[in-house]
Amino acid sequence: MKEQWLKLSLQFFNDAGTEEAVSDENVETEPTQEVEELSESQMKLVNERVNEEMARRTKEMRQQIQDELNEKQKEADKLRKMNAEQKHQYELEKAEKERDDYKQQLESYKMRQEAMAMFNDAGMQAP
Numbered sequence: 001m002k003e004q005w006l007k008l009s010l011q012f013f014n015d016a017g018t019e020e021a022v023s024d025e026n027v028e029t030e031p032t033q034e035v036e037e038l039s040e041s042q043m044k045l046v047n048e049r050v051n052e053e054m055a056r057r058t059k060e061m062r063q064q065i066q067d068e069l070n071e072k073q074k075e076a077d078k079l080r081k082m083n084a085e086q087k088h089q090y091e092l093e094k095a096e097k098e099r100d101d102y103k104q105q106l107e108s109y110k111m112r113q114e115a116m117a118m119f120n121d122a123g124m125q126a127p
Contacts, residue, residue, distance in 0.1 A: 078090075
Protein backbone atom coordinates (compact mmCIF):
# COMPACT_ATOMS: atom_id res chain seq x y z
CA MET A 1 0.00 0.00 0.00
CA LYS A 2 1.46 3.31 -1.06
CA GLU A 3 1.54 5.96 1.65
CA GLN A 4 0.58 9.51 0.87
CA TRP A 5 2.28 12.40 2.57
CA LEU A 6 0.91 15.89 2.83
CA LYS A 7 3.32 18.74 2.25
CA LEU A 8 2.84 21.46 4.83
CA SER A 9 3.76 25.05 4.32
CA LEU A 10 4.63 26.38 7.77
CA GLN A 11 5.22 30.02 8.61
CA PHE A 12 7.50 30.91 11.52
CA PHE A 13 7.05 34.21 13.30
CA ASN A 14 9.85 36.42 14.56
CA ASP A 15 9.35 38.29 17.83
CA ALA A 16 12.58 40.31 17.55
CA GLY A 17 10.75 43.52 16.66
CA THR A 18 8.76 43.56 19.90
CA GLU A 19 11.67 44.43 22.19
CA GLU A 20 12.70 48.08 22.22
CA ALA A 21 16.22 47.51 23.53
CA VAL A 22 17.34 45.37 20.61
CA SER A 23 19.93 47.11 18.49
CA ASP A 24 20.57 46.03 14.93
CA GLU A 25 24.34 46.41 15.36
CA ASN A 26 24.64 43.81 18.14
CA VAL A 27 22.44 41.21 16.54
CA GLU A 28 24.35 38.49 14.75
CA THR A 29 22.53 36.60 12.11
CA GLU A 30 23.12 32.90 11.80
CA PRO A 31 23.46 31.48 8.34
CA THR A 32 20.29 29.80 7.24
CA GLN A 33 20.50 26.05 7.19
CA GLU A 34 19.12 24.19 4.27
CA VAL A 35 16.58 21.56 5.15
CA GLU A 36 17.79 18.24 3.84
CA GLU A 37 15.27 16.33 1.83
CA LEU A 38 15.14 12.68 2.80
CA SER A 39 15.42 10.11 0.10
CA GLU A 40 12.72 7.51 -0.33
CA SER A 41 14.83 4.83 1.35
CA GLN A 42 15.55 7.13 4.29
CA MET A 43 11.86 7.96 4.64
CA LYS A 44 11.04 4.26 4.55
CA LEU A 45 13.61 3.60 7.29
CA VAL A 46 12.24 6.44 9.44
CA ASN A 47 8.68 5.19 8.95
CA GLU A 48 9.72 1.65 9.89
CA ARG A 49 11.41 2.86 13.07
CA VAL A 50 8.42 4.98 14.04
CA ASN A 51 6.04 2.10 13.37
CA GLU A 52 8.22 -0.30 15.39
CA GLU A 53 8.31 2.13 18.32
CA MET A 54 4.56 2.66 18.17
CA ALA A 55 4.00 -1.10 18.05
CA ARG A 56 6.33 -1.61 21.02
CA ARG A 57 4.61 1.07 23.10
CA THR A 58 1.17 -0.21 22.17
CA LYS A 59 2.20 -3.72 23.17
CA GLU A 60 3.56 -2.46 26.51
CA MET A 61 0.38 -0.50 27.21
CA ARG A 62 -1.82 -3.47 26.34
CA GLN A 63 0.28 -5.72 28.58
CA GLN A 64 0.02 -3.24 31.44
CA ILE A 65 -3.75 -2.99 31.03
CA GLN A 66 -4.04 -6.78 30.81
CA ASP A 67 -1.96 -7.19 33.99
CA GLU A 68 -4.16 -4.71 35.85
CA LEU A 69 -7.27 -6.47 34.59
CA ASN A 70 -5.93 -9.87 35.68
CA GLU A 71 -5.09 -8.49 39.12
CA LYS A 72 -8.58 -7.07 39.56
CA GLN A 73 -10.11 -10.34 38.33
CA LYS A 74 -8.10 -12.32 40.89
CA GLU A 75 -9.25 -9.92 43.60
CA ALA A 76 -12.88 -10.33 42.55
CA ASP A 77 -12.57 -14.14 42.46
CA LYS A 78 -10.97 -14.12 45.89
CA LEU A 79 -13.78 -11.99 47.33
CA ARG A 80 -16.45 -14.14 45.69
CA LYS A 81 -15.09 -17.28 47.38
CA MET A 82 -15.08 -15.72 50.84
CA ASN A 83 -17.94 -15.69 53.29
CA ALA A 84 -19.07 -12.49 55.02
CA GLU A 85 -16.69 -12.79 57.99
CA GLN A 86 -13.71 -13.50 55.75
CA LYS A 87 -14.61 -10.55 53.52
CA HIS A 88 -14.80 -8.29 56.54
CA GLN A 89 -11.42 -9.56 57.78
CA TYR A 90 -9.87 -9.14 54.33
CA GLU A 91 -11.16 -5.58 53.97
CA LEU A 92 -9.84 -4.78 57.45
CA GLU A 93 -6.37 -6.13 56.56
CA LYS A 94 -6.42 -4.20 53.32
CA ALA A 95 -7.33 -0.96 55.12
CA GLU A 96 -4.61 -1.56 57.73
CA LYS A 97 -2.02 -2.10 55.00
CA GLU A 98 -3.09 1.12 53.29
CA ARG A 99 -2.91 2.97 56.61
CA ASP A 100 0.60 1.62 57.25
CA ASP A 101 1.70 2.76 53.80
CA TYR A 102 0.39 6.27 54.47
CA LYS A 103 2.10 6.33 57.87
CA GLN A 104 5.37 5.34 56.25
CA GLN A 105 5.02 8.13 53.68
CA LEU A 106 4.26 10.64 56.44
CA GLU A 107 7.29 9.56 58.47
CA SER A 108 9.49 9.84 55.40
CA TYR A 109 8.18 13.36 54.77
CA LYS A 110 8.80 14.35 58.40
CA MET A 111 12.34 12.96 58.30
CA ARG A 112 13.04 14.86 55.09
CA GLN A 113 11.77 18.09 56.66
CA GLU A 114 13.89 17.52 59.77
CA ALA A 115 16.99 16.90 57.64
CA MET A 116 16.32 20.09 55.68
CA ALA A 117 16.00 22.04 58.94
CA MET A 118 19.29 20.59 60.20
CA PHE A 119 21.03 21.56 56.96
CA ASN A 120 19.64 25.09 57.21
CA ASP A 121 20.69 25.41 60.87
CA ALA A 122 24.23 24.33 59.93
CA GLY A 123 24.29 26.92 57.14
CA MET A 124 24.54 24.33 54.42
CA GLN A 125 22.43 23.98 51.34
CA ALA A 126 20.64 20.66 50.96
CA PRO A 127 21.18 18.76 47.72
